[in-house]
Amino acid sequence: MTQSTDFQLADFLPYQLSITSNAVSDLISERYRSRFGLKVTEWRVMAILGDRGSHGGQLTQRDLTKATVMDKVAVNRACKVLEERGLVARVANESDGRSHLLALTGEGEAIHSEVMPTARATESELFDGFDETEVASLRAMLAKLRAKAGSLTDLSGR
Numbered sequence: 001m002t003q004s005t006d007f008q009l010a011d012f013l014p015y016q017l018s019i020t021s022n023a024v025s026d027l028i029s030e031r032y033r034s035r036f037g038l039k040v041t042e043w044r045v046m047a048i049l050g051d052r053g054s055h056g057g058q059l060t061q062r063d064l065t066k067a068t069v070m071d072k073v074a075v076n077r078a079c080k081v082l083e084e085r086g087l088v089a090r091v092a093n094e095s096d097g098r099s100h101l102l103a104l105t106g107e108g109e110a111i112h113s114e115v116m117p118t119a120r121a122t123e124s125e126l127f128d129g130f131d132e133t134e135v136a137s138l139r140a141m142l143a144k145l146r147a148k149a150g151s152l153t154d155l156s157g158r
Contacts, residue, residue, distance in 0.1 A: 041078040044068045049104045050112035058101035
């Protein structure tokens with residue numbers, strides 16, 4: 001990749017990834033926000049808990065922060081809203097008395113099972129016009145970028 005002295009934000013990879021992520025998240029959330037009243041952060045927490053549901057489904061807020069790659073304040077707010085709405089339950093963490101475990105309630109699981117098909121259908125629409133090789137390549141490149149960013153973060157001592 002060649003370096004240029006003419007910086008264009010539109011060509012900057014982090015910017016491209018951010019606006020693409022926002023556009024995709026907004027599209028999906030638009031489709032469930034009106035029906036379920038969930039914000040993107042709340043849905044991400046529910047999605048992670050729902051994904052883990054078949055594996056015990058209980059996670060700490062720290063686990064959720066790491067899994068969602070969201071700010072801990074945003075995760076905390078989302079968890080409080082979900083708990084107040086009865087979609088997430090908080091239980092004592094027997095292995096660490098300083099934290100709690102969170103899991104979807106029955107109502108939370110029901111919403112999760114309704115929203116996931118909508119999210120998957122939207123993903124299919126987004127990939128319409130891509131062949132299987134392109135989809136697999138995109139997923140592989142994104143995973144490679146995440147891994148590289150993670151290793152660079154580790155090297156910088158964060």
